[in-house]
Amino acid sequence: MKIIVINGPNLNMTGIREQSVYGTCTLADINKKIADKCEKDGIECDFFQSNCEGALIDRIHSCHKNYDGAILNAGAYTHYSYAIHDAIHSVDTPFIEVHMSNVHAREEFRHKSVISPVCKGVIAGFGHNSYLLAVEALKGIIEK
Ligand code: DQA
Helix, strand or coil, rough: EEEEEEECCHHHEEEEHHHHHHHHCCHHHHHHHHHHHHHCCEEEEEEEECHHHHHHHHHHCCCCCCEEEEEECCCCHHHHCCHHHHHHCCCCCCCCEEECCCHHCCHHCCCCCCHHEEEEEEEECCCHHHHEEEEEEEEHHHHC
């Protein structure tokens, strides 16, 4: 089983920006926790982060036939990028949408996700554990 964790804009600033919302772990710390879990679970895991919509779309396209599953925190693109919606829709790889914060308890513009309809499910509100829960969710989907 081979998966990828894709992070979008500003997630490279995790641990620095809005610590009361996103915590003090850096993205490297979070990726290490995911990598450790994947190693224990016998899962191969790659990581990608970009602040650019086009680069995220290229990486999503490259998932086709190459990954059994993907975990995506698209950051603010979640709320308005129809291009990312279409990219996920273009590939056969199952995607889990992830957010560290509970987007539904925040500003109204965060309540809407344009990518949820093309993802298998959504995990939000559990800090960096949202990613670890998403690994579990993918295991459930892929092992079936
Ligand atoms: C986020 C929530 C988004 O609304 C925000 O733009 C982010 C991070 C989260 O992980 O909680 O950048 O996706």
